[in-house]
Amino acid sequence: xxxxxxxxxxxxxxxxxxxxxxxxxxxxxxxxxxxxxxxxxxxxxxxxxxxxxxxxxxxxxxxxxxxxxxxxxxxxxxxxxxxxxxxxxxxxxxxxxxxxxxxxxxxxxxxxxxxxxxxxxxxxxxxxxxxxxxxxxxxxxxxxxxxxxxxxxxxxxxxxxxxxxxxxxxxxxxxxxxxxxxxxxxxxxxxxxxxxxxxxxxxxxxxxxxxxxxxxxxxxxxxxxxxxxxxxxxxxxxxxxxxxxxxxxxxxxxxxxxxxxxxxxxxxxxxxxxxxxxxxxxxxxxxxxxxxxxxxxxxxxxxxxxxxxxxxxxxxxxxxxxxxxxxxxxxxxxxxxxxxxxxxxxxxxxxxxxxxxxxxxxxx
Numbered sequence: 163x164x165x166x167x168x169x170x171x172x173x174x175x176x177x178x179x180x181x182x183x184x185x186x187x188x189x190x191x192x193x194x195x196x197x198x199x200x201x202x203x204x205x206x207x208x209x210x211x212x213x214x215x216x217x218x219x220x221x222x223x224x225x226x227x228x229x230x231x232x233x234x235x236x237x238x239x240x241x242x243x244x245x246x247x248x249x250x251x252x253x254x255x256x257x258x259x260x261x262x263x264x265x266x267x268x269x270x271x272x273x274x275x276x277x278x279x280x281x282x283x284x285x286x287x288x289x290x291x292x293x294x295x296x297x298x299x300x301x302x303x304x305x306x307x308x309x310x311x312x313x314x315x316x317x318x319x320x321x322x323x324x325x326x327x328x329x330x331x332x333x334x335x336x337x338x339x340x341x342x343x344x345x346x347x348x349x350x351x352x353x354x355x356x357x358x359x360x361x362x363x364x365x366x367x368x369x370x371x372x373x374x375x376x377x378x379x380x381x382x383x384x385x386x387x388x389x390x391x392x393x394x395x396x397x398x399x400x401x402x403x404x405x406x407x408x409x410x411x412x413x414x415x416x417x418x419x420x421x422x423x424x425x426x427x428x429x430x431x432x433x434x435x436x437x438x439x440x441x442x443x444x445x446x447x448x449x450x451x452x453x454x455x456x457x458x459x460x461x462x463x464x465x466x467x468x469x470x471x472x473x474x475x476x477x478x479x480x481x482x483x484x485x486x487x488x489x490x491x492x493x494x495x496x497x498x499x500x501x502x503x504x505x506x507x508x509x510x511x512x513x514x515x516x517x518x519x520x521x522x523x524x525x526x
Contacts (some may be wrong), residue, residue: 163512163515163516164251164253164271164508164511164512164515165194165252165253165254165257165269165271165476165508166189166190166271166408166508166509166512167189167190167191167246167268167269167270167271167508168184168190168191168265168270168271168272168274168504168505168508169192169194169254169256169272169273169274169300169503170184170191170192170193170273170274170278170340171194171274171275171276171443172194172195172275172276172277172278172443172449172482172484173193173194173195173199173200173201173202173238173240173276173289173291174198174201174202174203174204174278174493175202175204175223175278175482175493175494175497176202176228176276176278176304176481176482176483176484176493176494176496176497177193177195177202177274177276177481177482177497178193178200178201178202178223178226178227178230178273178366178497179226179275179481179494179497179498179501180498180504181193181230181236181479181495182229182230182233182236182498182500182502183233183497183498183501183502184195184235184274184501184504184505185233185236186228186507187502187505188234188235189233189235189449189500189504189505189508189509190237190462191230191233191235191236191237191270192236192237192239192268193230193236193237193238193239193256194238194239194242194243194244194272195238195240195241195242196241196242196243196443197240198240198414199238199240200226200227200230200231200238200243200318200474201223201224201226201227202223202278203278204219204220204222204277205219205220205223206239207303207306208303208307209305209306209310210220210306210307210309210310210358210505211354211358211386212308212313212382212490213347213350213351213354213381213489213490214380214384214385215266215384215418216354216357216358220311221298224485227301229359230284230345230389233259234358239258239260241259241261241262242258242259242260242451243258243259243446244256244258244447244450244451245257245258245259245265245450246316246449246450247273247450247452249269250476250477251271251476251477251508251510251511252270252271252272252275252290252463252477252496252507252508252511252512252515253269253270253271253511254269254270254272254477254478255267255268255269256268256269256270258274259267261337271504271507271508271511271512271513272477272478272479272503272504272507272508273451273479273504274451274478274479274480274497274500274501274504275444275451275461275473275479275480275481275484276445276480276481276482276484276493276497276500277441277443277444277446277447277484278321278441278443278444278482278483278484279438279440279441279444279483279484279487280440280442281301281302281303281436281438281439282332282333282334282341282345282437282439283333283436284301284332284333284434284436286333286339290403290404290405290406291329291332291402291404291432292406292407292412293434294307294408296405296432297316297317297318297326298316298317298318298323298413298429298430298431298432298442299405299412299420299431299432299434300431300432300433300434301318301332301433301434301435301436301437302351302352302355302433302434302436304433305359305433306355309355309358309359309362310404312362313362314358314359314362314363316324316431322363322364322366323363323366323430323431324366324367324426325366325367325369325429325430325431326356326359326366326367326368326429326430326431326432326433327368327369327370327371327414327427327429327431327432327433328352328355328356328368328369328370328432328434328435328476329371329372329379329402329405329414329434329435330348330352330370330371330372330373330435331344331372331435331437331438332434332436332437333349333436333439334348334437334438335373341380341437341458341485342441342458343458343487344376344437344487345437345438346376346378346438346487346488346489347406347438347487347488347489348435348436348437349372349375349376349377349381349435350377350381350385350437350489351462352370352433352435353370353377353381353385353386353395354385355396355433356370356389356393357385357389357392357393357395360389360394361393362394364481367396368393368395368396369395369396369398369427369429370395370397370398371398371399371400371401371402371414371416372397372398372400373399373400373401374399375397375399375436376429385478385510391509398418398420398424398519399418399419399420399449400416400417400419400420401415401416401417401419402415402416403415403416403417404416405432406430408424410417411424411428411429411430411432412428412429412430412432413427413428413429414427414429425471434499436495437487438483438487439459440455440458440459440460440484441483441484442469444459444460444461445459445483448461448496451475452475453459453473453474453475453478454473454474456486457488458485460485460486461473461480461484461485462474463480464486469497470485470499471485471496471499471500471503472503476507477504477507479500479503479504480496480500481497481499481500482496482497507526511515
């Protein structure tokens with residue numbers, strides 16, 4: 163008989179919600195996570211809060227972890243990777259390897275890949291922004307960690323900054339790098355962080371330098387106007403071409419594209435809004451399961467826009483940023499859809515097998 167177990171690869175928000183959803187539908191779950199803990203990037207990268215509602219990220223993720231940890235339908239394997247896979251719907255043969263070197267072979271009915279994303283490494287940007295050169299040049303992730311601790315300071319001095327700026331689209335929308343896509347969440351995350359900085363440091367001046375401000379849906383009202391009107395964040399359409407040190411300050415150089423004039427502005431802290439790139443885990447599992455990747459490197463799906471989770475390999479589905487830049491709401495929605503499809507295909511295989519056995523007769 164086909165297996166009724168759904169294998170979920172990745173224990174971040176999408177993987178956790180998929181596991182919860184599959185279990186709620188009555189199917190057994192095997193949840194595999196390569197790290198020593200569940201929670202994914204929000205936990206590993208010390209997220210302070212989720213965009214756009216500013217809900218505490220640690221509290222939210224712990225709630226999700228608790229929901230799967232206490233369910234007898236869900237088996238959780240930490241520090242484990244999928245190292246081999248083959249077969250098809252109802253009977254995927256997979257090999258799991260733990261960090262200690264133990265291996266386990268099993269059959270599963272369907273698979274959901276939720277291996278997330280990696281943050282863009284600003285060192286690939288030819289160091290034009292000095293991330294590895296100047297202490298006070300940060301990324302969104304670095305800033306998030308300080309905001310979680312409720313202490314935003316200049317790393318070089320430990321003092322609260324008076325002037326802070328965000329530079330958008332670092333590693334996104336850049337054909338030179340091959341990242342010819344918008345990472346979707348960076349404008350919102352930068353604006354969220356700007357609000358949080360202003361709440362901690364009301365007298366600080368905060369600037370966001372953008373190519374195009376992309377606030378989709380309710381984010382326009384929830385973040386963009388709130389940042390400007392309530393917190394006096396300065397949004398400047400412009401291109402920053404260089405970050406230099408001058409004395410005790412950083413200087414950003416570029417062009418104010420609205421006014422059509424060059425700009426050179428001193429800052430205490432510069433935050434690079436780094437985008438999303440395919441995670442190492444996504445690239446690895448694509449090879450293991452023979453999953454095609456689309457031209458930007460994320461997992462390919464078929465049937466869009468009406469089907470965002472089905473991969474070209476029957477019985478294997480994807481949820482979250484493994485399929486491309488997603489916000490947390492996108493990831494959760496995809497996880498629910500992937501869970502429904504994964505359970506449906508398992509039950510279809512079980513029905514077909516039962517019908518075959520019945521048609522073959524049971525008597526002498």
